[in-house]
Amino acid sequence: MKQKVYAVAGNILSPLGFTAEENFRAVVEGRSGVAPQEGTFGIPEPFCASLFDRGQVAEYAAAEGITGYNLFETLLILSIRDAVRRAGIDAVSSRVAFVISSIKGNVEELGEDESEVPVTVSAGHVAAFFGQNAAPLVVSNACISGLSALIHARRMLLSGQYDYVVVAGAEVQSRFIVSGFQSLKALSPEPCRPFDAERCGLNLGEAAATMVLSRAEVCPPESWELVDGATRNDANHISGPSRTGEGSYKALRYVLACCDPEELAFVNVHGTSTLYNDEMESIALHRAGLSDVPLNALKGFFGHTMGAAGILESLISMQAADAGIVPGTLGFGKMGVSYPVNVCAANRTTDKHAFIKLLSGFGGCNAALLFRKGGAR
Amino acid sequence: MKIVHSVHILPDAVRLDGVALPVEEQGAELLSALYRAYVKDYPKFFKMDLLSKLGVIATELLVKDEPGRFTPREDRAVLLLSHSGPLCDDRNYQKTISGDDYFPSPALFVYTLANIVTGEIAIRNKYEGDTTAYGLEAFDPAQLVAVVRDAFEDRVTTSAICGWAECIDAGNFEALLLLVEQDAPEGRPFTVQTLEEIKKA
Numbered sequence: 001m002k003q004k005v006y007a008v009a010g011n012i013l014s015p016l017g018f019t020a021e022e023n024f025r026a027v028v029e030g031r032s033g034v035a036p037q038e039g040t041f042g043i044p045e046p047f048c049a050s051l052f053d054r055g056q057v058a059e060y061a062a063a064e065g066i067t068g069y070n071l072f073e074t075l076l077i078l079s080i081r082d083a084v085r086r087a088g089i090d091a092v093s094s095r096v097a098f099v100i101s102s103i104k105g106n107v108e109e110l111g112e113d114e115s116e117v118p119v120t121v122s123a124g125h126v127a128a129f130f131g132q133n134a135a136p137l138v139v140s141n142a143c144i145s146g147l148s149a150l151i152h153a154r155r156m157l158l159s160g161q162y163d164y165v166v167v168a169g170a171e172v173q174s175r176f177i178v179s180g181f182q183s184l185k186a187l188s189p190e191p192c193r194p195f196d197a198e199r200c201g202l203n204l205g206e207a208a209a210t211m212v213l214s215r216a217e218v219c220p221p222e223s224w225e226l227v228d229g230a231t232r233n234d235a236n237h238i239s240g241p242s243r244t245g246e247g248s249y250k251a252l253r254y255v256l257a258c259c260d261p262e263e264l265a266f267v268n269v270h271g272t273s274t275l276y277n278d279e280m281e282s283i284a285l286h287r288a289g290l291s292d293v294p295l296n297a298l299k300g301f302f303g304h305t306m307g308a309a310g311i312l313e314s315l316i317s318m319q320a321a322d323a324g325i326v327p328g329t330l331g332f333g334k335m336g337v338s339y340p341v342n343v344c345a346a347n348r349t350t351d352k353h354a355f356i357k358l359l360s361g362f363g364g365c366n367a368a369l370l371f372r373k374g375g376a377r
Numbered sequence: 378m379k380i381v382h383s384v385h386i387l388p389d390a391v392r393l394d395g396v397a398l399p400v401e402e403q404g405a406e407l408l409s410a411l412y413r414a415y416v417k418d419y420p421k422f423f424k425m426d427l428l429s430k431l432g433v434i435a436t437e438l439l440v441k442d443e444p445g446r447f448t449p450r451e452d453r454a455v456l457l458l459s460h461s462g463p464l465c466d467d468r469n470y471q472k473t474i475s476g477d478d479y480f481p482s483p484a485l486f487v488y489t490l491a492n493i494v495t496g497e498i499a500i501r502n503k504y505e506g507d508t509t510a511y512g513l514e515a516f517d518p519a520q521l522v523a524v525v526r527d528a529f530e531d532r533v534t535t536s537a538i539c540g541w542a543e544c545i546d547a548g549n550f551e552a553l554l555l556l557v558e559q560d561a562p563e564g565r566p567f568t569v570q571t572l573e574e575i576k577k578a
Contacts, residue, residue, distance in 0.1 A: 044479065103490060103491070104489070107467055107489075110467055110468070110471050111471065111475070114464070114468075117464055117467060118460060118461045118462055118464055118512065119462060119491075119512055120460050120461075120462070120512040120513060120514050121514075123512070123514075124514050135513060135514035135515070135517070135520070136514075137511060137512070137513065137520070137524065138511060138512030138513070139509065139510070139511055139512070140462055140490075140491035140492060140510050140511075140512055141491075141492045141495075141508075141509050141510055142490045142491075142492050142493075148509050152509070152511075152524075152527060152528065155527040155528065155530040155531075156523075156527050158527075158530055159523070159526065159527055159530075161523070175474060176467075176470070176471065176474065176489075179474045179479075179481040179486075180470065180481060180483070180486035180489065181486075182481065183481035183482060183483040183486055184483045184486065184487070185483075228532075230507065230531055230533070231507045231508065231509055232451065232505060232506060232507065233455075233495075233496065233499040233504060233505055233506065233507075233508040234499075234505070235449065235499045235500050235502075235503050235504055235505045236500065237500070238487060238493050238496045238497060238500070239483075239487045246505065247505065250451060250505060254532070254533065257532075361490075361492075362487060362490050362492075362493065362496070363490060363492040363493050363495060363496030363508065363510075364496045364499060364500065364508070365492060365495075365496065365508050365509075
C-alpha cells in the first residue's frame with residue numbers, strides 16, 4: 001500500500017493570537033490583524049499591514065525562557081515549540097527533520113552582520129535550539145514557500161528516512177520588504193479586498209506557523225492527510241502572473257487527479273487582492289473546472305504572511321473544515337474578476353472533508369496541495 | 378537516476394562534463410563571455426542579477442545540444458540549492474533605500490527573492506514543471522542527492538536541472554549544476570560519489 005502522510009499537530013503565531021485555535025477563532029469572528037501604518041519602518045507613504053506588537057512577543061518569549069535570538073528566530077522557536085509539544089515528539093531525534101520556509105528571513109540584519117542574513121543561518125540557530133544535529137532544509141520559493149515546504153516535507157516522509165518532519169514558516173516585515181512591494185505598486189493603502197471589484201493591492205503580514213507531519217502508522221485515523229501536491233511554473237514572467245493561469249491550472253490539475261471536485265469543502269486561494277493575482281486565479285480555477293466550488297481567501301485577516309502563508313492558511317482551513325465552516329473572505333463585497341467563481345463573502349457551513357490550498361508567487365511559481373480528512377473517502 | 382551532463386562554473390574556470398572550457402575572462406565577465414559564446418540571442422540576460430546569469434548560463438551549457446529544445450515541457454524540474462540565496466541582490470537593493478536617497482528600485486527588489494533564478498531558467502527554456510529554490514547550511518552532496526530524489530516523487534517529473542548555485546559577489550560564485558534524468562540510457566550514477574568527483578575535478 002502506498003504510504004500516507006498526515007498532519008499531527010500545528011501552531012500559528014500571529015498578531016491575532018499565539019495558537020492555531022486562537023487564530024481560527026479570530027477568523028470565525030471576523031477579526032483582522034491588518035491596521036493602517038504611518039511612519040512604520042520609516043516608510044514615507046502610508047500602508048496597511050498586520051504586524052506583531054514587538055513588546056508582546058518579547059514578553060511571551062521571555063516567559064518561555066527564549067532570549068538571545070532575533071525576532072525571526074524567536075517567532076520560529078515559539079511556534080515550533082508549541083507544535084512539537086502538542087505532537088508529543090522528541091525533536092532531538094535523528095528520525096525528525098526540520099524544514100524551514102521563509103522569503104526574507106532575517107533581512108533586517110543587513111548592514112549589521114551580513115553573515116546572519118541568509119535564511120539558512122537562522123534556520124540552523126532554530127534547529128540547534130531544539131537539539132537537532134542535522135542542518136535543516138530551507139525552502140525559499142517566494143510567496144508559495146510554505147506550500148513548497150509542505151509538499152517537499154511530505155515527500156521526505158515517503159522516502160522512509162524520517163518518522164516526523166517539522167515544517168515551520170515565518171516572516172518578519174521590515175523597511176526592506178515594505179518598500180520593495182510598494183515600489184512594485186503591489187501594496188494597498190487600505191485593508192485588502194480579495195476578488196473584489198474595488199481591490200487595489202495587498203497588505204503584508206507577520207506570522208509564524210508550524211505543521212508537524214508524520215506517516216500513517218503513528219497518526220490517529222481522524223488526522224488530516226496531505227494527499228498530494230505540486231509546484232508548477234508559468235515559464236512566462238518573473239514578476240507577473242500568466243494571463244492563462246498556466247502554472248496554477250497545471251498545479252490544480254495535478255491534485256485533481258486525486259479527488260473529485262464534489263468532495264471539496266472549498267478551495268483556499270492565494271487571493272492577495274492585487275488586480276493580476278486574483279484575476280489569474282479565477283482563470284486557473286475556471287480552466288480546472290472548479291468555478292462552482294466555494295472559494296475563500298484569508299489575506300483580509302492576516303495580510304500576506306509570505307513564507308508562513310502556505311502553512312498558516314492550511315492550518316486555518318483544516319480547523320474550519322473540522323468545524324463544518326467555509327470561512328468568509330474578509331474584504332470581499334462585489335465580484336471583481338472576469339471568470340465565474342464562487343467566492344464566500346461570509347462564513348458558510350459545509351459537511352465536506354477535503355480542501356485544496358492554492359498559492360502563486362514571483363518567479364512564476366504556483367502550488368496546490370490537496371488535504372483530506374483521514375478515512376473520509 | 379543518471380547524470381546526463383554536468384557543469385561546474387567558478388569565477389575563473391568552467392568544466393563541462395569534466396572537460397575544461399577555454400576561459401579568458403573572470404568573474405561577471407566570464408559569464409558574459411559564456412553568453413557570447415553559447416547564447417548570443419537572449420538579451421534579457423543582461424537585465425538579470427548575477428545569480429540568475431550564473432544559473433541560466435550553467436543550464437545553457439547542460440542543454441545546448443538537446444533535441445527539441447524550447448518545446449514547453451512540464452516533466453522537467455528546476456531544483457537549486459544554495460547557502461546565501463539572494464544575498465548579493467539584498468545588498469544591491471538595500472542601497473536604494475538607505476540614507477537620504479530613498480528611491481526603492483522594483484527591478485532590483487524582484488531579484489531579492491531566492492527563486493527568481495529558477496524562474497529565469499524556466500522562462501528561458503519553457504520548463505513548466507516544478508521549480509523550487511532550497512537552502513542548505515553548506516554544500517553537502519548527501520543532502521543534495523536526497524532533496525533531488527525526494528523531488529522526483531512528483532508524478533510528472535522525469536528529469537531535472539538541479540544542483541548548487543551560490544553567489545556571494547562577482548568574484549566569488551559557484552554553480553555545480555546537473556542534468557539528471559530518471560530513465561536515461563547513459564550517464565553517470567546520481568550519487569554522492571559522482572558529485573564529489575565533479576566538485577573536485
